[in-house]
Amino acid sequence: MSTSASIAQALNGIRTRIATSAREAGRDPSSVGLVAVSKFHPQSSVLAALEAGQRLFGENRVQEAAAKFPELRERFPDLRLHIIGGLQTNKALEAVKIADMIESLDRPALSDALARAADRAGRLPGLLVQVNTGDESQKSGVRLEEADAFITDSMTRFGANVRGLMCIPPHDADPTPHFRLLAGMAARHGLPVVSMGMSADFEAAIACGATLVRVGSAIFGARPAHA
Numbered sequence: 001m002s003t004s005a006s007i008a009q010a011l012n013g014i015r016t017r018i019a020t021s022a023r024e025a026g027r028d029p030s031s032v033g034l035v036a037v038s039k040f041h042p043q044s045s046v047l048a049a050l051e052a053g054q055r056l057f058g059e060n061r062v063q064e065a066a067a068k069f070p071e072l073r074e075r076f077p078d079l080r081l082h083i084i085g086g087l088q089t090n091k092a093l094e095a096v097k098i099a100d101m102i103e104s105l106d107r108p109a110l111s112d113a114l115a116r117a118a119d120r121a122g123r124l125p126g127l128l129v130q131v132n133t134g135d136e137s138q139k140s141g142v143r144l145e146e147a148d149a150f151i152t153d154s155m156t157r158f159g160a161n162v163r164g165l166m167c168i169p170p171h172d173a174d175p176t177p178h179f180r181l182l183a184g185m186a187a188r189h190g191l192p193v194v195s196m197g198m199s200a201d202f203e204a205a206i207a208c209g210a211t212l213v214r215v216g217s218a219i220f221g222a223r224p225a226h227a
């Protein structure tokens with residue numbers, strides 16, 4: 001497990017690399033947000049990151065997020081939480097209650113569930129449409145051929161709550177074509193947020209226009225093997 005000193009140091013290193021990549025791409029470093037992905041890491045690790053100045057976090061399971069974050073939010077009211085993992089419809093209400101953004105909107109059934117949840121909760125987080133840029137059968141994300149229509153429908157239904165797009169390129173592929181494709185799709189739809197790039201490839205994502213990078217292991221260390 002990582003110590004708070006090593007988490008603070010890793011965060012600084014990632015921030016420096018983000019700023020350098022942004023400048024190399026002719027972009028303002030402040031145009032790239034860092035989502036610190038704390039899944040499978042204890043609340044104490046999140047606290048270490050908060051104490052090092054990090055405020056934006058990503059979790060891929062709603063229950064884990066609900067267990068770790070509400071208490072921290074009381075101490076750090078400007079904390080922001082993104083749900084980044086595939087979302088089951090029966091978790092929609094909980095997600096709507098605890099998240100500031102859901103990055104994994106990928107199918108009409110989930111849109112229906114989120115709309116109902118928003119009615120009940122009286123709030124709706126920001127939404128990103130997850131696009132399955134590699135058309136991988138086992139992966140969440142709307143299929144490429146359905147993406148434009150689904151994005152348009154989502155924008156009609158949820159209006160300005162739809163902020164942008166997210167992708168996770170195939171594990172064994174060069175991510176750059178996927179990043180370019182996603183950034184181009186977001187631009188076509190006039191969407192400002194492009195969430196792409198993880199520990200291994202966030203610099204390439206920034207070169208392609210990422211406005212959010214989701215970095216886990218490079219900050220918090222390796223996740224437990226079963227993860």
Ligand SMILES: *Cc1c(COP(=O)(O)O)cnc(C)c1O
Nearest residue numbers: 037060084198199214215216217
């Ligand atoms: C786990 C995860 C990340 C972070 O992955 P690392 O390789 O640890 O940086 C980013 N995005 C999603 C959707 C994830 O599930």
